[in-house]
Amino acid sequence: MNQIKMELTQEEKEILAGKQGATLQKVMESVILYGEVFGAKRLVPLNGPVHLVTSFGIPLLKPVFEMMDELIEHGIKTKESFTVDPRPLDYDNVKCNLLEKLVFRIMYGKQKEYEEQLQKVGLKNENAFSCTCYLPEVGNTPSKGDILAWAESSAVVYANSVLGARSNRNSGIIELCCGIIAKAPEFGLLTEEGRKAKWLVEVKTSKAPNAQVLGSAIGMKVVEDVPYIIGLDHFLGTGLSTDTRDYLKDMGAASASNGAVGLFHVENITPEAVEKQRGLLVDNYQRYIIDDQEIERVIKSYPLMWKKKEARPKVCFIGCPHLSLEQLEHWSEKISLALKEAGREKVSIPTLLCAAPDVVKAFKKDKTRYNQLLETGAQITSICALMYMNNPLCAKQPVITNSNKLRTYTTAKFLLDEELLEQLVH
Amino acid sequence: MKEKIFKGRVVLAGNTTGEAVVSRQGLNLLASYQKSALKKAKRVICSDQNNSDLYKKDLTDKIICLPQTIGSTTGGMVLETVVQMGIGPKAMLFSEHIDSLAAAGIILSDVWLKSRIITIDQLGTDFLACVQDGQTVEIKEDGTVIIR
Numbered sequence: 001m002n003q004i005k006m007e008l009t010q011e012e013k014e015i016l017a018g019k020q021g022a023t024l025q026k027v028m029e030s031v032i033l034y035g036e037v038f039g040a041k042r043l044v045p046l047n048g049p050v051h052l053v054t055s056f057g058i059p060l061l062k063p064v065f066e067m068m069d070e071l072i073e074h075g076i077k078t079k080e081s082f083t084v085d086p087r088p089l090d091y092d093n094v095k096c097n098l099l100e101k102l103v104f105r106i107m108y109g110k111q112k113e114y115e116e117q118l119q120k121v122g123l124k125n126e127n128a129f130s131c132t133c134y135l136p137e138v139g140n141t142p143s144k145g146d147i148l149a150w151a152e153s154s155a156v157v158y159a160n161s162v163l164g165a166r167s168n169r170n171s172g173i174i175e176l177c178c179g180i181i182a183k184a185p186e187f188g189l190l191t192e193e194g195r196k197a198k199w200l201v202e203v204k205t206s207k208a209p210n211a212q213v214l215g216s217a218i219g220m221k222v223v224e225d226v227p228y229i230i231g232l233d234h235f236l237g238t239g240l241s242t243d244t245r246d247y248l249k250d251m252g253a254a255s256a257s258n259g260a261v262g263l264f265h266v267e268n269i270t271p272e273a274v275e276k277q278r279g280l281l282v283d284n285y286q287r288y289i290i291d292d293q294e295i296e297r298v299i300k301s302y303p304l305m306w307k308k309k310e311a312r313p314k315v316c317f318i319g320c321p322h323l324s325l326e327q328l329e330h331w332s333e334k335i336s337l338a339l340k341e342a343g344r345e346k347v348s349i350p351t352l353l354c355a356a357p358d359v360v361k362a363f364k365k366d367k368t369r370y371n372q373l374l375e376t377g378a379q380i381t382s383i384c385a386l387m388y389m390n391n392p393l394c395a396k397q398p399v400i401t402n403s404n405k406l407r408t409y410t411t412a413k414f415l416l417d418e419e420l421l422e423q424l425v426h
Numbered sequence: 427m428k429e430k431i432f433k434g435r436v437v438l439a440g441n442t443t444g445e446a447v448v449s450r451q452g453l454n455l456l457a458s459y460q461k462s463a464l465k466k467a468k469r470v471i472c473s474d475q476n477n478s479d480l481y482k483k484d485l486t487d488k489i490i491c492l493p494q495t496i497g498s499t500t501g502g503m504v505l506e507t508v509v510q511m512g513i514g515p516k517a518m519l520f521s522e523h524i525d526s527l528a529a530a531g532i533i534l535s536d537v538w539l540k541s542r543i544i545t546i547d548q549l550g551t552d553f554l555a556c557v558q559d560g561q562t563v564e565i566k567e568d569g570t571v572i573i574r
Contacts, residue, residue: 030537037437037529053499060463063506067538107464151499171502171530188526223452223496224525260452260496260525303475390464408476409457409498 035185
């Protein structure tokens with residue numbers, strides 16, 4: 001890929017030639033080479049801030065820290081202030097023993113320095129740490145048609161599918177490079193052609209499938225292709241209610257982590273499907289039918305990684321990706337009600353509800369609601385459950401979750417919402 | 427065994443010979459590398475429980491043959507990190523078009539670390555059906571891949 005084929009503006013050519021310094025040259029070169037690989041013909045301006053995937057100060061990520069230092073040294077930052085994935089630690093709300101803390105101190109030993117680096121290259125604020133940057137409380141919420149350069153697979157698939165914005169599934173650092181030059185190479189999900197569906201997914205279940213399992217099934221089948229999903233409106237209704245948005249948030253995250261889905265269309269629900277309907281399907285699309293048996297098959301295919309398969313769970317994580325304000329309210333109510341019905345006062349397993357700092361702030365404004373949750377014994381945190389589980393000592397614990405993303409990357413056991421609730425109150 | 431020759435698109439050019447490890451399903455970079463990287467191990471043992479082809483296999487300095495990479499968008503940085511640690515792959519051979527995560531990883535390594543992972547893509551499904559773990563693979567800078 002030595003010969004640059006992309007059409008560049010005079011300014012872009014000058015930056016690439018190093019006329020604005022060697023560091024900016026490397027930033028531009030990274031973005032251009034990345035675009036060249038995918039046949040991008042040009043760079044297009046971004047309409048919104050970037051969202052970064054790298055929020056953790058793991059000392060081994062030396063190339064990232066070195067690059068940050070170089071950017072800071074030359075006064076280079078993103079054109080617009082950005083959001084970033086959740087922090088890996090929250091000792092106030094997520095209890096750890098001394099040994100676990102010791103390991104965390106080693107694992108995320110550069111957290112403080114890295115957060116300082118993030119601030120210097122354009123971080124929005126102290127609360128900008130969440131994988132759900134698009135929620136209204138967090139505020140990095142793109143509009144339909146906006147060109148973006150996001151990383152964080154669950155945020156990309158949400159922005160593309162539910163909001164109708166346009167972002168490729170960028171890898172970490174590439175999104176930062178795009179944010180610095182405020183441009184992205186035009187290819188893939190940024191183009192009309194790239195947003196067409198190669199799969200028709202027919203949901204033919206007897207009831208609304210669990211969002212996390214449906215997303216997992218779709219991701220494993222279509223891998224990185226775009227699916228056009230029909231039959232979901234039968235259960236979710238048409239258009240985008242808050243509940244539907246939350247359902248698609250969780251479904252999308254599972255499809256992105258169990259496969260590599262960056263965009264899905266749902267008939268009569270998501271903006272482009274409403275607008276263009278089945279015209280979004282390519283000729284000769286493939287078909288995938290999801291019925292009750294297929295959902296069952298997918299659930300049974302998940303390996304259980306616990307050493308003692310029958311162990312009593314020690315931690316429960318709900319909220320990967322982070323919960324919306326409405327989901328936080330629902331879970332708070334569901335846990336309270338289930339405890340009442342079981343004749344118990346507190347959850348029997350340490351339970352962590354994960355949400356963005358700004359969502360937690362909004363939730364806490366209603367003192368009655370907040371106190372009702374605290375009385376159940378559950379805790380709210382803005383931690384990244386996945387990064388918590390990266391600690392080998394935490395990974396050894398029997399952790400349960402309703403997140404398929406967390407299951408995929410860790411030893412956590414996946415349970416359906418009802419099964420999870422059952423475990424919490426007994 | 428008779429030599430088998432395939433031709434793909436050159437993404438990052440170079441000449442090399444090495445031992446193949448084959449993932450017939452999407453390779454999850456984060457899930458595969460994170461355990462070894464976190465432990466600062468001297469060899470990478472694939473830790474992706476969902477990848478029955480590669481789970482617990484040694485990936486260090488091997489030529490990874492795969493359709494594409496999948497999973498978390500930290501993938502590219504993970505690749506760049508293992509390259510800097512000296513435990514990255516020698517080359518990557520994709521049967522399909524390279525995906526955005528792997529592309530970022532090889533480009534960031536090339537531009538910021540000046541370390542090259544020779545990469546050829548679009549080698550076709552026949553390539554992936556043919557190549558086996560442990561075989562010697564020769565890569566030429568014009569995108570020719572010879573399996574011995």
